[in-house]
Amino acid sequence: MLEKKLAERVLLKALDSGADFAEIFAEKTRSSFLKVGDGKVDGASANLRLGVGVRVFKDDFCGYAYTNDLSEEGLLKAAMEAAIAIKSKKLISSVSLVSQEIENKHKCLILPLSRTSAEKADWLKQFSEYVYGADARVARVDMSQSSKMQDILVVNSEGLWVEDSRIRTRVGFSVKVEQDDKCFENFWTKGSLQGLEMIDEIDARSEAEQRVREAVEMLKAENCPAGKMPVVLAKEIGGVLFHEACGHSLEATAVAKNASVFCNRLGQKIASPFVTLIDDGTIPNQWGSTNVDDEGVKTQHNVLIEKGVLKGYLVDRFNGRRMNMLPTGSSRRESYEFVPTSRMNNTYIVSGESLPEDIIAATPNGIFAAQIKGGSVNTETGDFNFSVSRAYLIENGKITKPVKGAKLIGNGADILQKIDMVANDSAIKSGGQCGSVSGWVPVSYGTPTLRVSEMAVGGQK
Amino acid sequence: MEIQSFIDLLFVEARKQGAEQYQIKYAETERSELQIFEQKVSKQVAAKVQKLNLAVKVGDKVGHFVSECFESSEIPFIVSEAIANAKLLDCDEKFFFYDGQGEYKKLKPYAPLADKLKDFDVVAYLKKAEKLAYDADERIKQVIATAFHKKSNKLIMRNSLGLDLQEENKSASAYIFLSAQDESGVKSFSHAVCFDKPEDFEPKNLVMPAVEQVLAHLSPTEIVPQKTAVVFENKQFAGLLGEMADIFDAYEVDCGKSQLKGKIGEQIASSLVTIVDDPWLVGGFATEAFDGDGVPTKYKEVVKGGVLQTFLYGLSMADKHQCASTGNGSGAQGAKIFNFYLKNGETSFSELLALAENGVFIDKIKGLGVGFNAVTGDVSAAAEGFVIEKGKVTKPLKQFTFSCNIYQLLKDIRAIGNDLEFYCSQVGSPSVLVDNVTIVNS
Incomplete structure (x- = not known):
């Protein structure tokens, strides 16, 4: 997408006014979209996206400029605009880009x-x-x-040149x-x-x-009863709840600004010992995976919670500066039009030892949530609200009638403590889209069948 | 390559490849953003991007290709893909380009005050805003974001039938998002201003509404689950109205995703309800002379006195339903709304509370997008607010969930306030008193 020498000139321009780090993200994306309604094709479109974003850091300042004018003049202008707020002594006066070979873990057979x-x-x-x-x-x-x-290209003033x-x-x-x-x-x-x-x-x-x-x-389906009760989350689908109610609070985007319930809690017990929460961008061909993140850092298998203890956050280069932590390969963006930040990839709770049927049998009365439509979370407090599109009553240890209008209401930090049974059937649901400050990115999430010993269920009865 | 030459070449290629009619929409956007965190500039963004949407007509179908690449070598590919997309369509709807006939109004859309903005010291404004927030009360825990955005957009729409339209708009806004904490826990609120009024340039007018709101919500009590009367703050009801706007879209009606099919002329809401789509509103955030089809826009009352007057049509669905476009075309089958609002009633806000007597006042809703089911009309979302006792707002409430059905909600509107506001949005509403809303707690 860019000549190496041109990229070096653009980086140097971005470093002119004293930035201590500069980066170029270039992207060319072809996409197509088809819609069939009532058995007939009722929508067809295609898209060619092409653009470049130049980012600079100076201590805890981040400047960003993007353009789809890929001429040298256009790119140098973007570099200058990204760094316009920095007025300091030039720190870096040479950049030598070295191509980094990356292993493609995600084979594509049919283009x-x-x-x-x-x-x-x-x-x-x-x-x-x-x-x-x-x-x-x-x-x-x-x-x-x-x-x-x-197709992406990330280059930076540390000499990185990586394509994916x-x-x-x-x-x-x-x-x-x-x-x-x-x-x-x-x-x-x-x-x-x-x-x-x-x-x-x-x-x-x-x-x-x-x-x-x-x-x-x-x-x-009858109206769902309301009240506090045990809730069994079906495998796969519970993942959306943990993605929203816990995952976002573990992103550096929130943690670096002291705007998360999990700030300053590394090494502390924040969940029941049944909970090991992973975010993994390396799973072959999984929807939320990539070889490298949008800062060119290799994606990783990140352990966030291990047996209930908070082990790590999802960290991007910029917030990592404030937090004094290394990036975790979690920096993502929808396109060059967004400044990248820490985001989840494929987030899941690791299998436990119970059998799914034993969890139901051990629950005299409660709700089995079979499908969650979506919900919202207040990252600062962890308070959440989810609409369960398909739910069933559990009566005398058996799944009985379907119920409608169920809502799960609670607090992320609170339910992590109340997970008391985890089955051995962890599975990942793909195809999700997560919207946040750096736009919409593809994510997957998963859980085994698991039980929250008590959760507020909102219903109409 | 210059955009004009690119468009000319595109049209030549479209003719060469056998497209019967063709059209482009070209948008050029410039934007900038500045954030302050802990009294330092923490983020600055500048951008200029161009996007072009080519639409070609083959038979009575239209295919699209959107490009951000303006290299002449890509032109044959762009045209061939758009034509291939047109040929794929076999739906019942026919598609049309518009020839530019009719009157395009000269309008006065929302615009920030250019004179004041020219010499505006954004950094000083945001720093002062952040400091004011912290100084306002020791319970302010964190000013999470203080940001300024500026954007200008130029749109060109041109087609082979002679349509040649152009539109430009500008916007500017500032936003603060903060949290407060006391022994009861943390609460967070935000506020925005759009710089179309002189007072928006005063940092305190950005900060204090958020500060006052967040502090008022501290030390909340648990709500008792109930079915009750709810007063929705104007901004919150506007959010609901925006979510439900699709039920008036003729295409959604056709697809069975609205329950209003066959109900034109019927009472679908309380007789107090008049819902307007006004593309001509002076100072409106979606004040536009033409729609996504290039058709001149029109003022319309979608619901009047509770009676459904019309669905929203672009050219394609108007043809299917054998009626005229309402000037709400999006460029595809679906409709686009402009300044969409619930008309003011005659009741003051304090009278709304008095009429409710006992109930709940909702001034924050979260997660409405995922909590709304257009097919059934069921809506549920997390909310915050206050108890209404004896006609007055009293104790703040812990986050709760409200649920109702929008088709029923429209009928259960008991009174409409006289405080219509748009709050930096194209959807506006006064505050509204609604009966029979289900409230559940955590």
Whole structure:
């Protein structure tokens, strides 16, 4: 994307006014998006993104400028604008960039452009037919498929020159079922850091039937009871709760500004001993993985909580300065239009030793949360609120009736202490998008089946 | 490459590749941002980017390609991809470009006060704001963010039918986000100003609303779960209105994602409710002369006296429903709203509280986006607020969850305040008293 000598000249320009670090992030991304509604293609678009961001540091100041004028003049202007607030003695007067070889852990077998959009549309239509065919009560199906090929280059004044290519494929659908005056909408997504082979691996008929079955079952759901009770979170889906209610509070973005409930608590017991929480950007082909982060640092297997003890935060270069910590390969951004900061990749709780069925059997009464639609968290306090789109009553140690309108209300720090059973079936849900200060980034999250001994459940009954 | 030459070459290539009609939307955006943290400039951002959206028509379908690359070598690829996308579509809707007929209003949109902004010392303003916040009360724990943003945007829309439109807008805003702490715990609030009033240039007017609000929420009590009357602060009801705007979109109605199908002319809300979409509002944050299809915009009452008057249409859905565009085109099937608001009622805020007598006043909602289900109309989100007792706001409440159904909520509106505000947004509302809202605690 950039000539090495040109990159060096741009870095030197950025360092002119006394910055102690300068970096260039260049990106070229081709993406395509297809939509099939009611069995027909109702949207098709493609996108070519091209741009560069120049970032400088001087102590705890960060300057950033971005442009899609990739001429030397345009890049030098961006370098100057990034550093415009620094008025100090020049510290670095030479930069020598050395290419860093990185191992590609995320093999792509079928490039997105190797199939025509018409072929992808046909596959989506077939998938849509499976969903409609699964039950007469299916009223509307909307499917989407997207492909993205992002080539990035990160260079910095420490001599780093690293390139990475990220190919992502994502498929999703929503299905609305109706009966009499009742309706329910179910969702499904899958995303991978790989090519179209991901699509070939999907058993579309089986996914269609399962999601429709789940939706139809919810048509007979009664209102959820309210009160404090044990809550069993289904495998995979509990991950969104820990991503939102704990993960964000462990990002340096919040910790460096003393705006997290987990500030200054390293080495302390912050969760029950059943909890080991990992954020791992290295999992092969996982949706939230990358070879290097958006600062060019290799992604890592980061242990955040180990057997209940806080072991680490997710740290980017800039916040690492304030915290006096090394980066953890967790710096991410939606595109060159965003300043990168610490974000999660694939966040999950490690399997425990219980059997999932034993957890249900050991719970006389409570709620089984089978699918969480989403929620919100106040990072400063850890208070959260989640809407459970599919929930079931647990009565006498058995999952019984579906219930609707369930909300999980609580505090991240509090529920970490109340996890009292963790099953051996940890699994990761892919295809998520997390929105924060550095834009939308692909994330995955997971949990084994686990129980929170007591949580406030909001319901209508 | 110069953008004008690029567009000319693009159109030549589109003709060469057999596109029947073609259109571009080109946007040039410049923005800057400055943040202060602990009395030092902590972040400064400057940017200039260009994006071009090429739309080509093949038969009655339109395909798109969005490019940030303006190299002539990419032109054949951009055009061929857009054409391939058009050929893929087999939906029932037809698509249209517009020829520029009709009157495009000369409007006065929101703009920051340029004269005052020209010599404005942003760093001094933000530093003073941060200091004021800490000095205001010893319970202020952290000023988490103090930021200033400035943006200018230039849009060109041109097509092979002769449409040739241009629009420019500018914005500036400052934002403070802070937390306070006492023995009961931590609370956080934010406030923003948009520099369209002289008083916005005074740091205290950025800081004090956030400080006063965060302090008022300290030492909260637990709410008793109940179904009750709720007074939504104007800003919060505007948030709800923005979330529910899609239920008036003709495409959402067609897709079964709104329950308003077949209800034009029917009473769908309390007779107090009039909802307006006004692209011509003086000083509005979405005051625009043309919509995403290039069609001149129109003033409309979507709901009047509680009766549904119209859905929102662009050219594609207007053709499908055999009616005229309401000037709400987005460039695709869906509709775009402009200055969208609930019309003022006649009740003062204190009278709303008096009418509620006992209930809850909500002045913060979080997570509305994920808490709203357009298909069922169910909404639930985390909220903060105060107890209303004997017609007065009394104790602050710990975070709780409220839930209701928006279709029912529209009917359960008992009174509407006279304090319509837009708060740096295109969606506005007065404060509103609603019955039968379910409140649950943690």
